[in-house]
Amino acid sequence: MIRIEYYLVISTLMFFIGIFGFITRKNMIAILISLELVLNAVEINFAVFNRYLYPDRMEGMFFTLFGIAITAAETAVALAIIIGAYRRIGNIDVNNLAKMKG
């Protein structure tokens, strides 16, 4: 039988791997990919808690559903910003983005 802790341990490790990538990468797209890992881990948690602790309800599932949609929207805007920054500056490393005026 798959216990709830197995899911939680896997999503915890994935969450912190994502945070490590978020801290240590310089490329903005790589940072965004790390962010996707973090959000994915959180969404697994919502679904798992819903299924195991409240199997008759659907709130966790809907939270995951809306979370997926919001993540997609956020990614689209972030990538638009990254492409805009690339047009202005010529590369997308975070330390070159110190000046963001106008």
Added chain:
Amino acid sequence: MSPLINLVIFICLGVAMLVLSVMAIATKSLLRSATYLLLILLCTAGFYLFLNYHFLAAVQVSVYAGGVVILFVFAIFLTTKKDESMVRHDVLRYAYGAAGILSGIALTAFIVLKREYLYSDNRSMLGDAEIPMQQIGEALMGTGKYQYLLPFEVLSVLLLACIIGGLIIAKKR
């Protein structure tokens, strides 16, 4: 399926997911990173299938694997030069990051593993607990308690705002 086979498949998925996560943040090539992300998202869809959230698995595959990863691939093609080498932060930052996430993992693992979760025999293990599509649709389209028409509409406005904002940010001047 027998519980043992379920467990074996689950462990394979989980281990693949963790290994791919590490590879996704450690690899030099961004395109590889996006490919690993795609595989991670598909493994996550497998988790949702294990939990008997079939609709969620379909959404995960179509929105994430179909939409977000394609967006990533296009953005990588648009912003990466051919022979670009990866620029790294200095070592101290890696040390701080490692210390931070290790303490975070220790704290979270302590909380997760110390707690006794009260779930009696779970229906999702028997494979008969799939939520019918009609129930999902009614909850998504109703205005009563535990129904989600308002968030649904707000989300569609958000998506519209995203489309307009993305166009304005990315347009040529």
